[in-house]
Every structure is written in structure tokens, then in C-alpha cells.
Amino acid sequence: MKYYTIFLLIILTVSCRAPEKDFHEKKDEGVTYPEPIQKMLDAHGGLDAWKTKSTLSYHVTRGERKEIHTIDLKNRNALINGDGYDIGFNGDQAWMSPDKSAWPDARPRFYHNLIFYFHSLVFLVADSGINISNKGMQEVDGQALIEVSITYQNHVGDSPEDEYVLFINPETYRLEHILYTVTYFTGERRKDYNGLKYTSWKEVDGLLVPDEFVGYTVEGGILAKERYVATFSDIHFSDESPEPSIFDIPEISVIDSLK
Template sequence: MLFGAVLSPAFAQTQEMPESATAVMEAHGGMDLWKSLGGLVFQKGDGEEAETHITNLWDRRIRVENSKYTIGFDGTDVWVSPADAEMRGSARFYHNLYFYFYAMPFVLGDPGIYYEEVPDLELMGKTYGGVKISYAPNVGDSPDDNYILYYDKATHQMEWLMYTVTYRGGGPSDKYSLIKYGDWQDVPTGGASVRLPKSITWYNYEDGVVGDARGGAEFPMVSVSAEPPLDSRFARPEDSRIDPKN
């Protein structure tokens, strides 16, 4: 398995983004353009299951709205409103989960990241180039998470994401989940555009073999802005509770 292999010096870990990752960013609009943006709003799903995700890209405050409750991150705490709202799982885990999936590949240019170029990998009959991303200690709630981005070697467009989940898990994991990014849209901003997903699909993946699709998410609406959303969008309302870190 790739993930247990000892990498050669050609695949050394570094905090400097390798040329392959830079090329992926450029294929999606470029890090300079992404860093110039202050706000991102996208809708996940539609109808009664629709969620609106609002993000301040400068400081990563987030608000997630659906028909039953609202989750927010005010820069310190993750809150849920109304206070008696019932939800499955942890609001703290969920509040930025889809932001990370949606804002690929740009979030892999965040501070505190280590990069490793990894050997090419064949997925569903096509060979992709890859870059592994891990985090410095104490970065975020899950610094032991790992991501491997696989890209089209001709266009450098991102195509697949492998990732581990370690939130509250007590340490690193070698079990990778697999997402296919096969449908992109160019979102206009100031005469340029950033390329963000229209949909993503999870696949079963075990022992290096891609299995059946096992679910997905569609994003029917997205907008970006030079200015961030109003601070009031992220402020904790009176009728709310704080979701603990642990």
C-alpha cells in the first residue's frame, strides 16, 4: 500500500508548496486570486435538505443554515441555535467539514501544512499525479488528519481526494476515504474566476481498489466576493448553545 510505504528522498516532506501543487492551484484560478477573496457562500443540496454555508475566508468564521437549526463559528466557539435543536453528531466537527471539501484545492494552501509528492496512482483505469498534505502539531482540531490530492497530469485539474478522519479519534489513522471531483464550475469574480465543484461523490475504497459509489453532495449555488460577510452573520445569538471541543 502507498500509505505505509517509506518514501524516497525524491518525495521528501516540505513546507514549501511543490510545483505540482502550485500547478493544480493555477488550474483552478490561482492562490493569489483565492487569497484576494473575503467571502464564500455555497448551497449544499436542495429542497428541505438544503444548507447554506457562509464563510469569512480571511479568518474562517462560518455559518451553516438549514431549515431546522443554524451552526456558527464566531472565531472562538462553535454554537448551535436554537439551543434545544436536535442534530446528529458534533456541530464542532460538522461546522467546517463541507467548507474543506468544497474549497479544495485552495484550502491545501493554508499555513501550517506539510507537502509530500507521492507516487502516481491508478484510479478507475487512469493514472494520476499526487500530493500528500499533513498538518503541523496543534493546527486546528484535527492536526493528525491527512489528505492526498490526485490530479490530471495533463491539465493539473484536481480529480480525487483521499482523506483520513481523526477528530476526537485519539491519534493518526491509516484508513483513507475517497472522493471523486468530476464536475467543476468556474465562479466569476472581478473579471477572473475560481474553479469550484458542482458535485462530489464518495466511493468505497479498500486495499487499493475503488468500489461502488456510496453517496455524494451537489452544490447548486455558489458565489464569492472580495469583501467578507458582515460580522453579525457569525455572532452567537441569545437562543443558542456552545458545542464543546471535547
């Protein structure tokens, strides 16, 4: 087990989506996306380039707290190395090792892909089972942005009632910020949004990915009070898949059920 200082996001917030067999092959060839989404994908390096990647890893830091995340992009299996604990997902079950003593309130199934989903959202909107609706230009806190609504079909992941609202810069087509709901714990659709602003981007292996984002409360559809800052370093992509055994459930571990 690797020991790093805990990165704790104040249990903030995004749904846990259950992996399917191959996330890079789920869409039929020739599929088209609404223009803002296609231009957003292109502005961040392109979906074709994303599909060539098999592994994503990074260090994520909040203050002095740190974790290392490794994700198999083909099946979304995940491994998180923290200070005194590991969290993993093997495609079926989420686990924490050796136990929850280092983080008593942890929910591995909820958390294992939480940061990854925020970090790679630009490309994950191209997953199957997602409904995309272009809402057009909106003025948000004095800035003209393109608003795109994201919802999920009933069979998608553990929390298909989640909703995302993407705000895209109409000049650069970079993703500026998002609003999102969390339904994992209730299973009920809701309208009390959380917010997240992408404050810094970095080109890594031809893809533009965030190396910092900031979480916010939301008031009246506007980002309000800052909640946390997450910074990323040592971001790496690989064309090779990670060793599958790193996601295996350790002998000494606890399993997190769906709910």
C-alpha cells in the same frame, strides 16, 4: 433563522480546523509549492485570485436536503442555515441554535467547516502548517494520476493527525479525487481512508470550484461504494467580508466543546 431542508452528510468526515487570524496572509511572499500543487492551483484559477476573495457562500444539496453556507475566507468563521437550525463558528466557539432537536447527533465544531473544507481543498492546501509530499505518478484504477500527500503540523487545527492524499490529473491538473482520514473523535493517526471524487467543476468569478462531488468508501486504496452525492448551486464569492455579527452566538443556542 432561515429554514431549509436539512443537508446531512451521514456524519462523514473531515477534520475541523481551528481558524487563525488571516488565512490569506499566512504564507510568506515568494513561497514555492511542489510543482503538481502549483500547477493545480493555477489550473483552478490561481492562489492570487483566491486571496482576493473575502466571502464564499453556496447552497449545498443532498437529495431533497439543503443548507446554505456562508464563510468568511479571511478568518474562516462560518454560518450554516438549515431546516430548523443554524450552526456557526465565531473564531473561538462553535454553536447550534436554537438547540439540537432538529439534528440530535450534530457536532457543530466538527461540522461547521466540513463541507467548506472539501469544497475549497484545492486552495486550502496553501495554508500554513501543512506538509506537502509529491509521491509522483501512480496508476489508480487504470488511470495515471499524480499522488500528493498532505499532513499537518502539530499546532494546526483540532485534528492535526488527519491525512489527505490528493490525486491530480497530469494533463489538466484538476483535482480528480482524494482519500482522507478522520481523527477528530479519537486524536489518533489511522489508515482507514474515506474517499471523495470531484465529478463536476464550475468557473465562478475566475475560480474553478466543484459544483458536485461524490463520497465513497475505500477498499485497497481504491474508491469503492458510493455513499452520497453533494451538489452545489448559487456559488458566490465577494471581495467584501460578511457582517461579523452573523457569526455571533445567539441567545438561544448550545455550545459545542472541542471534543
